[in-house]
Amino acid sequence: MNGQQDDANAPASPTPSPAASGGAPGRRTLWAIAAFALLAVAIAAVWLDERSAQRRLRLEVAERLTELEAVDKATHTAVKDAQDNVRDVQAKVALLESRLAESQTQQAALEALYRELAPARDEWALTEIEQVLLLANQQLQIAGNVSGALAALQLADTKLQRLDRPQFVPLRRALARDMDRLKAVPYVDVAGLSLRLDQAIAAVDGLPLALEERLPAPAPPSPPPDEAPWRRFLREIWQELRQLVRIENLDRPEAPLLTPQEQYFLRENLKLRLLAARFDLLFRDQPNFRADVGAAEAWLKKYFDTRAKPVQSLLTLLGQIKATDMAAELPGLAGSLDAVRVLQLARDKPLR
Numbered sequence: 387m388n389g390q391q392d393d394a395n396a397p398a399s400p401t402p403s404p405a406a407s408g409g410a411p412g413r414r415t416l417w418a419i420a421a422f423a424l425l426a427v428a429i430a431a432v433w434l435d436e437r438s439a440q441r442r443l444r445l446e447v448a449e450r451l452t453e454l455e456a457v458d459k460a461t462h463t464a465v466k467d468a469q470d471n472v473r474d475v476q477a478k479v480a481l482l483e484s485r486l487a488e489s490q491t492q493q494a495a496l497e498a499l500y501r502e503l504a505p506a507r508d509e510w511a512l513t514e515i516e517q518v519l520l521l522a523n524q525q526l527q528i529a530g531n532v533s534g535a536l537a538a539l540q541l542a543d544t545k546l547q548r549l550d551r552p553q554f555v556p557l558r559r560a561l562a563r564d565m566d567r568l569k570a571v572p573y574v575d576v577a578g579l580s581l582r583l584d585q586a587i588a589a590v591d592g593l594p595l596a597l598e599e600r601l602p603a604p605a606p607p608s609p610p611p612d613e614a615p616w617r618r619f620l621r622e623i624w625q626e627l628r629q630l631v632r633i634e635n636l637d638r639p640e641a642p643l644l645t646p647q648e649q650y651f652l653r654e655n656l657k658l659r660l661l662a663a664r665f666d667l668l669f670r671d672q673p674n675f676r677a678d679v680g681a682a683e684a685w686l687k688k689y690f691d692t693r694a695k696p697v698q699s700l701l702t703l704l705g706q707i708k709a710t711d712m713a714a715e716l717p718g719l720a721g722s723l724d725a726v727r728v729l730q731l732a733r734d735k736p737l738r
Contacts (some may be wrong), residue, residue, distance in 0.1 A: 523719040560725035567717040594691040672712040679708040
């Protein structure tokens with residue numbers, strides 16, 4: 387109600403004039419034509435830009451397609467090469483796998499063969515070591531060859547060291563104990579003493595006997611140049627008489643008379659005594675060794691000329707040889723032999 391009253395009370399709007407109402411449509415038409423022209427120009431410009439943009443886009447797409455085709459060809463070639471390489475690699479891998487399988491089969495066969503042969507190898511080693519120890523023990527007990535026995539023990543220990551078996555440790559301990567005992571034995575130069583005895587034997591044939599002692603004959607005085615004939619005759623007779631008699635002072639018992647045959651057997655028996663001393667030396671038989679060397683010394687002093695230098699040199703040599711000490715008791719190798727036999731018995735029990 388209030389709104390209707392306000393409209394009725396409001397003043398009436400002025401009525402437009404005819405001139406104003408007649409010029410407005412023309413102006414609007416001009417404006418419409420100008421706007422349409424502008425719009426057409428704008429549409430044409432847009433359409434031209436759109437065409438040029440489409441042309442550029444088509445060119446770019448064509449270029450991109452060309453590039454993509456080239457890349458596709460290169461990719462196809464690379465893929466083909468990669469496939470060929472993959473086939474080659476697969477063939478090589480298959481070959482390597484087959485060879486690996488063969489090597490694994492061979493390795494398994496070798497391991498099985500080693501497991502079969504390892505016990506036999508250990509058994510052979512123990513048998514060989516036992517034989518070496520038996521020979522060394524024989525040389526030690528019969529010939530007293532300490533250096534040979536020690537070398538045999540060292541050889542056995544080296545062989546066990548190469549095998550490197552835990553079950554051989556007790557045997558190596560026994561070998562070490564026996565080697566220590568052998569090293570503690572006083573060293574006797576058996577080879578050097580044997581050579582010196584050989585020299586003594588070779589010198590026996592050239593030794594002078596006590597019966598062959600001769601005093602140097604005095605030089606006859608030279609006769610004076612004016613000696614009378616009868617004096618010269620008496621002087622010659624006196625020299626001949628002096629040669630018929632010889633007076634000696636003996637500081638020892640008189641040497642027994644020996645025939646040439648007895649002299650030969652004396653020298654041979656002396657050589658035999660020295661040879662017996664050499665055998666006693668090899669067997670380390672000190673009582674018999676000293677007895678034989680002492681008998682040789684006694685014979686030299688009794689039957690040979692002790693004033694001659696060869697006899698004195700031989701007596702000095704025999705005295706030095708006689709003083710050699712061989713009384714040390716040689717140890718045995720029972721500990722090492724027992725250790726070897728214990729290992730052999732331990733290996734034989736599982737087989738039974």
